Amino acid sequence: MESDTDAPAKRALITGVTGQDGSYLAELLLEKGYKVFGLARQESWYRANCASHLTGKIEILFGDVSEGIDLATAVQDAKPDEIYNLASQSRPGESWSRAPETLLVNGLAAVRLFEAVRHNCPLARIYHASSSEMFGQTHVERQDEHTPFNPVNPYAAAKVYAHQMAGIYRDSYNMYIASGILFNHESERRPLHFLPQKVAYGAACQALEITNSPDRNERGRPIVEDGKLALGNLQVSRDWGYAPDFVRAMWMILQQDQPTDFIIGTGLSHTLQDLCEVAYQSVGRDWKKCVFSDPVLVRPLEPRKTVADPTKARDVLGWQPSVGFEEMVGRMVKAQIRRLQHFV
Numbered sequence: 433m434e435s436d437t438d439a440p441a442k443r444a445l446i447t448g449v450t451g452q453d454g455s456y457l458a459e460l461l462l463e464k465g466y467k468v469f470g471l472a473r474q475e476s477w478y479r480a481n482c483a484s485h486l487t488g489k490i491e492i493l494f495g496d497v498s499e500g501i502d503l504a505t506a507v508q509d510a511k512p513d514e515i516y517n518l519a520s521q522s523r524p525g526e527s528w529s530r531a532p533e534t535l536l537v538n539g540l541a542a543v544r545l546f547e548a549v550r551h552n553c554p555l556a557r558i559y560h561a562s563s564s565e566m567f568g569q570t571h572v573e574r575q576d577e578h579t580p581f582n583p584v585n586p587y588a589a590a591k592v593y594a595h596q597m598a599g600i601y602r603d604s605y606n607m608y609i610a611s612g613i614l615f616n617h618e619s620e621r622r623p624l625h626f627l628p629q630k631v632a633y634g635a636a637c638q639a640l641e642i643t644n645s646p647d648r649n650e651r652g653r654p655i656v657e658d659g660k661l662a663l664g665n666l667q668v669s670r671d672w673g674y675a676p677d678f679v680r681a682m683w684m685i686l687q688q689d690q691p692t693d694f695i696i697g698t699g700l701s702h703t704l705q706d707l708c709e710v711a712y713q714s715v716g717r718d719w720k721k722c723v724f725s726d727p728v729l730v731r732p733l734e735p736r737k738t739v740a741d742p743t744k745a746r747d748v749l750g751w752q753p754s755v756g757f758e759e760m761v762g763r764m765v766k767a768q769i770r771r772l773q774h775f776v
């Protein structure tokens with residue numbers, strides 16, 4: 433009998449490998465002994481990205497997730513046991529101005545992937561990245577796997593389509609497809625246009641006394657201008673977790689005997705004001721003096737509050753977050769201080 437050590441390495445294909453989640457997931461799978469393939473567009477791979485440090489450790493297959501032929505070629509080349517579909521137009525706030533592209537990448541591309549797998553490697557297990565944005569303006573206090581969807585932006589509507597198609601392909605073709613409905617998750621690798629990283633950056637600028645920052649915001653203005661950080665809607669609350677914990681959940685989801693969907697979130701919601709307070713307090717500043725709301729940055733519609741009920745993930749997967757909100761925000765602020773130090 434073949435021992436575990438003689439067993440061939442499992443093969444995983446990650447779409448969206450250049451992003452925050454893709455890069456952490458690739459690291460996790462390498463640690464577990466997988467042979468890791470990443471599907472990326474040439475222009476994403478050849479510029480600095482979250483997975484650049486994995487050059488030589490993972491195999492990059494060039495292609496675009498919105499092209500069925502690229503997906504079919506990638507699954508033929510990688511011959512994966514597991515596929516993690518993380519590629520996405522990941523900015524709900526931008527999805528109004530990029531609605532068709534958002535539908536293509538976040539909706540149709542997932543179906544093209546399911547088709548490519550169905551015809552080329554039907555036994556591969558697929559993890560699909562769904563999002564808490566799908567719940568939209570919900571009246572349910574804690575959102576679980578049974579909470580109805582009520583999307584309020586093009587991003588969320590496209591995610592609902594892909595999520596439902598994942599279930600339809602699973603049931604119709606008996607494929608192993610499982611979706612993780614992930615709540616907001618952040619890290620030192622998060623791009624600057626997401627709120628927690630923007631706030632961490634603002635706090636770091638305060639710590640270093642940078643009044644006009646080198647990086648620019650959604651409006652092309654310095655993120656910190658004349659010592660102030662411009663944000664949008666200050667009245668939101670989010671269930672924010674730490675991204676490396678969330679990619680661990682993705683892997684756990686695909687190790688289950690049967691494919692089912694899971695909510696992944698911490699179960700705790702924090703207000704934007706909590707976020708600012710923790711970040712600015714960590715550098716000894718009062719956020720109220722440093723942050724203001726710019727109406728141009730307020731989205732037309734959005735969920736006011738999200739909070740996960742992760743009971744199923746805890747009971748079935750044994751998953752729990754390991755890094756709490758304060759620690760995560762502290763790490764992000766420190767990382768931004770290190771990054772900005774050479775501008776001072």
Ligand SMILES: C[C@H]1O[C@H](OP(=O)(O)OP(=O)(O)OC[C@H]2O[C@@H](n3cnc4c(=O)[nH]c(N)nc43)[C@H](O)[C@@H]2O)[C@@H](O)[C@@H](O)C1=O
Nearest residue numbers: 522524563564565615616625626627628663664665668729
């Ligand atoms: C679950 C979900 O999580 C992420 O999407 P997101 O929630 O849009 O992330 P964010 O950090 O851009 O916004 C969080 C909240 O913060 C509010 N907010 C206020 N003022 C600013 C502001 O100035 N900038 C930004 N970006 N947001 C602001 C904003 O209106 C929103 O209510 C993605 O991973 C996505 O892929 C995903 O699936």
